[in-house]
Amino acid sequence: MNETKPDWYSVAVRDDIAKGKFNEHSMQAVIDRINRPRRRISLLFRNRVVTFGSLTAVVLLLAIWVGLNGDLLWSERGVDRSGASAPPxxxxxxxxxxxxxxxxxxxxxxxxxxxxxxxxxxxxxxxxxxxxxxxxxxxxxxxxxxxxxxxxxxxxxxxxxxxxxxxxxxxxxxxxxxxxxxxxxxxxxxxxxxxxxxxxxxxxxxxxxxxxxxxxxxxxxxxxxxxxxxxxxxxxxxxxxxxxxxxxxxxxxxxxxxxxxxxxxxxxxxxxxxxxxxxxxxxxxxxxxxxxxxxxxxxxxxxxxxxxxxxxxxxxxxxxxxxxx
Structure with missing residues (x-):
């Protein structure tokens, strides 16, 4: 598979490996650089899941409240459950x-x-x-x-x-x-x-x-x-x-x-x-x-x-x- 290599790859191969300077410290730096974007994506996804779950809970609680207090809600607005105007x-x-x-x-x-x-x-x-x-x-x-x-x-x-x-x-x-x-x-x-x-x-x-x-x-x-x-x-x-x-x-x-x-x-x-x-x-x-x-x-x-x-x-x-x- 022919993949495009980033600039730092050629530098590492040409200089550090050739000179014997690609040591454990250099290897750890490369690994950290590779993993950093994935952590940001994972964190972003996790935040969105938490936000969606919270909104879902709020909607469910609101639905339960309306079910228990529907008559009061409709009467205060002057309509019955069918949507027709409540009689004076x-x-x-x-x-x-x-x-x-x-x-x-x-x-x-x-x-x-x-x-x-x-x-x-x-x-x-x-x-x-x-x-x-x-x-x-x-x-x-x-x-x-x-x-x-x-x-x-x-x-x-x-x-x-x-x-x-x-x-x-x-x-x-x-x-x-x-x-x-x-x-x-x-x-x-x-x-x-x-x-x-x-x-x-x-x-x-x-x-x-x-x-x-x-x-x-x-x-x-x-x-x-x-x-x-x-x-x-x-x-x-x-x-x-x-x-x-x-x-x-x-x-x-x-x-x-x-x-x-x-x-x-x-x-x-x-x-x-x-x-x-x-x-x-x-x-x-x-x-x-x-x-x-x-x-x-x-x-x-x-x-x-x-x-x-x-x-x-x-x-x-x-x-x-x-x-x-």
């Missing part, structure tokens, strides 16, 4: 939930009790099974993929001129050979669907009930013995949605004139079912302001002489956020 305080309505008052089996429910807790909630109770042989079927209402609803009379009452049609059903998921679940009286236009609420699989039966044909809703769940437990009876249409995106569905009830058409939200908190009166939360007057629920968009609306205000449930918080369209 006047657009936030806190929802103060109350304990549901449960009613016992056969307990008389007074009007003043119902206005305190305007929809009927009760402890889970079994729905009665009756033999098909003891009834006379009058009408059949198929519920595709869920079961069949029946209107019937008990054979023992066929001669009674004051008899009223009863409502019962069978479910595809629960085998009750030769039997049906007897649910109630004076229920028209039944709609039976499979629904999930409060994190539990169940069923929703909505009917026009009573002599005034008002909407009534019933939610029930399977029990551990192959039967059904009734949980709630609401005088008004019932909607199910995970309003706060916590994985457990809430129940929204838009009540009838009997309850001044208030809207209520029922939510599971721990092992309790809690409720909030949306009209009261929004400070809506019973005389000139109305509250509605739009299930397709999960929007709560308050209508008054000043126009319509829209609200949505805050994600992960028991709050309403006013929307400005």
């Amino acid at each position: 305080p006047e657009d936030v309505t806190l929802l103060d939930y109350s304990n549901v008052q449960y009613y016992g089996e056969g307990e008389i429910i007074r009007k003043e009790d119902r206005m305190t807790n305007p929809s009927i909630m009760h402890e889970p109770r079994s729905i009665e099974l009756v033999d098909m042989s003891s009834v006379q079927i009058e009408d059949v209402y198929p519920a595709q993929g869920v079961g069949t609803v029946y209107h019937f009379y008990f054979k023992s009452e066929l001669e009674d001129p004051k008899r009223y049609p009863k409502t019962g059903f069978v479910l595809d998921d629960i085998e009750t050979p030769g039997q049906l679940f007897y649910f109630g009286t004076l229920m028209w236009d039944p709609q039976l669907t499979r629904e999930r609420a409060f994190g539990e699989e169940g069923y929703l039966l909505q009917v026009n009930c009573g002599p005034t044909f008002k909407v009534c809703s019933f939610w029930f769940t399977p029990d551990s013995e192959g039967g059904l437990n009734s949980h709630a009876s609401f005088e008004g249409p019932m909607y199910i949605a995970d309003l706060d995106r916590d994985g457990e569905e809430e129940i929204v009830v838009a009540t009838t004139d009997y309850y001044k058409k208030h809207v209520f939200i029922y939510k599971k908190m721990g092992d309790r079912i809690m409720y909030v009166d949306v009209n009261k939360a929004l400070d809506a007057s019973d005389y000139d302001e109305r509250v509605y629920y739009e299930p397709s968009r999960q929007i709560f609306q308050m209508s008054s002489g000043e126009g319509i205000r829209n609200y949505r449930y805050a994600e992960g918080r028991n709050q309403f956020i006013r929307l400005h369209d």
Whole structure:
């Protein structure tokens, strides 16, 4: 290999070696000269590695701090985690939930009790099974993929001129050979669907009930013995949605004139079912302001002489956020 030699090489060969002066001292000087640039490069590389490592540690610590204090950081800057502007305080309505008052089996429910807790909630109770042989079927209402609803009379009452049609059903998921679940009286236009609420699989039966044909809703769940437990009876249409995106569905009830058409939200908190009166939360007057629920968009609306205000449930918080369209 033909390499270019530095100037000192020819001098050393011509003079010192020829004269016998290339001794150990000269050799050490040459070695030091050769090694000196390599030491500078090694030191420079080492310094850069140390600097890079320090910067990496700082970045990691900053990331951890932001993760722990993200909500505070975003709120101070006026934005939420998605990058959208955080709502001003006047657009936030806190929802103060109350304990549901449960009613016992056969307990008389007074009007003043119902206005305190305007929809009927009760402890889970079994729905009665009756033999098909003891009834006379009058009408059949198929519920595709869920079961069949029946209107019937008990054979023992066929001669009674004051008899009223009863409502019962069978479910595809629960085998009750030769039997049906007897649910109630004076229920028209039944709609039976499979629904999930409060994190539990169940069923929703909505009917026009009573002599005034008002909407009534019933939610029930399977029990551990192959039967059904009734949980709630609401005088008004019932909607199910995970309003706060916590994985457990809430129940929204838009009540009838009997309850001044208030809207209520029922939510599971721990092992309790809690409720909030949306009209009261929004400070809506019973005389000139109305509250509605739009299930397709999960929007709560308050209508008054000043126009319509829209609200949505805050994600992960028991709050309403006013929307400005």
